[in-house]
Every structure is written in structure tokens, then in C-alpha cells.
Amino acid sequence: MCPYCGKNFCLRHRHQSDHECEELEIPKSRMAATQKLVKDIIDSKTGETASKRRKGAKNSETAAKVALMKLKMRANGDKSLPQMERIYFQVFLPKGSKEKSKPMFFCQQWSIGRVIDFAASLASLKNDNNKLTPKKLRLCHSTSGEALPLDHILQTWIAKADCPLYNGGNIILEYLNDEERFLKNVDSYLE
Numbered sequence: 001m002c003p004y005c006g007k008n009f010c011l012r013h014r015h016q017s018d019h020e021c022e023e024l025e026i027p028k029s030r031m032a033a034t035q036k037l038v039k040d041i042i043d044s045k046t047g048e049t050a051s052k053r054r055k056g057a058k059n060s061e062t063a064a065k066v067a068l069m070k071l072k073m074r075a076n077g078d079k080s081l082p083q084m085e086r087i088y089f090q091v092f093l094p095k096g097s098k099e100k101s102k103p104m105f106f107c108q109q110w111s112i113g114r115v116i117d118f119a120a121s122l123a124s125l126k127n128d129n130n131k132l133t134p135k136k137l138r139l140c141h142s143t144s145g146e147a148l149p150l151d152h153i154l155q156t157w158i159a160k161a162d163c164p165l166y167n168g169g170n171i172i173l174e175y176l177n178d179e180e181r182f183l184k185n186v187d188s189y190l191e
Contacts, residue, residue, distance in 0.1 A: 029100055061166060068168025076122050077105035085109065087154055089165075091144070092172045092189040093169040099123070101170075106154060112139050113150035119173055136181075142170035142190065145183040 004023035013019040120127035
């Protein structure tokens with residue numbers, strides 16, 4: 001007896017495909033579904049004019065999503081972190097570093113201090129944040145230039161309403177004095 005249509009069949013015709021079952025669902029190929037989705041996206045964009053495109057915060061969020069896809073391919077980080085807990089950033093390194101920036105990922109539950117320590121080790125930067133030194137390595141917001149407080153959790157800055165960090169966006173790592181709360185000339189890092 002077929003569990004799908006409820007009819008009785010011999011041993012030879014017991015499977016749905018053998019007796020042409022009315023309830024047989026033919027699985028669609030994943031590639032065909034992907035091709036249809038890509039075609040729909042392209043078709044929806046062809047009639048769009050420049051004035052209809054989003055501007056402002058929505059545009060930067062979309063740009064961050066595109067950057068996120070690119071970052072995921074080359075980002076470094078703790079490979080044991082589950083995918084759902086990862087936050088990806090293009091980390092702009094301090095002035096005078098060998099490299100201008102590096103793609104990295106961190107755990108969204110980590111404190112800003114732990115993110116700084118981990119990023120410094122990945123980028124081979126000198127990190128004397130645990131010692132009394134005039135300049136300490138700080139993580140700064142790429143838009144406002146604000147030095148993020150070391151005890152805050154990364155996820156709170158992702159969820160922040162007024163000036164959030166985007167998964168796939170940019171952050172800046174720089175040496176700052178204890179009195180400095182903002183990074184000067186933020187645009188020079190992003191050029």
C-alpha cells in the first residue's frame with residue numbers, strides 16, 4: 001500500500017515513481033530556483049532610475065550587506081565560532097602598519113576589549129592595553145570616529161539605533177591617548 005495515495009500495489013510498483021503516484025512531488029533543482037531568483041532580481045533592477053534608489057542609512061546598510069558577502073570569503077578569525085555568532089568587519093589598521101586593512105570576524109558576544117586583543121593578534125600589532133602606557137589600542141566607529149568603550153559588548157553596537165555598526169561594515173583600530181574619545185580625520189583611513 002502506498003502511504004501517499006493509499007492504493008495497493010505489487011512489490012514491483014510499490015515506490016511512488018514506479019506506479020506514477022498522483023501525490024508524487026518532483027523536487028525542483030536548486031540551480032533552477034537560483035537562476036529564477038537571479039533573473040527576477042535583474043528584471044526588477046532594469047527599470048529602476050537613479051531617483052528611485054534608496055539614499056542615506058538604507059543605502060549604507062545595503063552596501064554593508066554586499067561587503068559582508070565579499071568579506072565572508074576572505075575574513076580571518078576564530079574558526080571554532082559558530083556561523084550564527086560571527087560578526088564580520090573590514091578592520092582598518094593603525095597608520096604606519098604594513099597593511100591598510102584586514103577582513104576579520106568576531107563573536108557578537110565579545111566585549112570591545114576582547115575584540116581589540118583578538119584583532120591585534122591577527123594583525124600582529126603591538127598591544128599594551130594591559131600596561132600603563134600613554135597610547136592604547138582602541139576600536140573606533142568608522143562614521144563618527146568615536147572610540148568604543150572597552151567594556152561594551154559588540155552586539156550592543158550592532159543593535160544601536162542612532163549610529164550602528166553594520167555586519168560587513170568598517171571599523172578602525174588605532175592607538176589613542178586615554179583622554180581622546182574620538183578619532184580625528186576618519187576619512188583618511190577609509191580612502
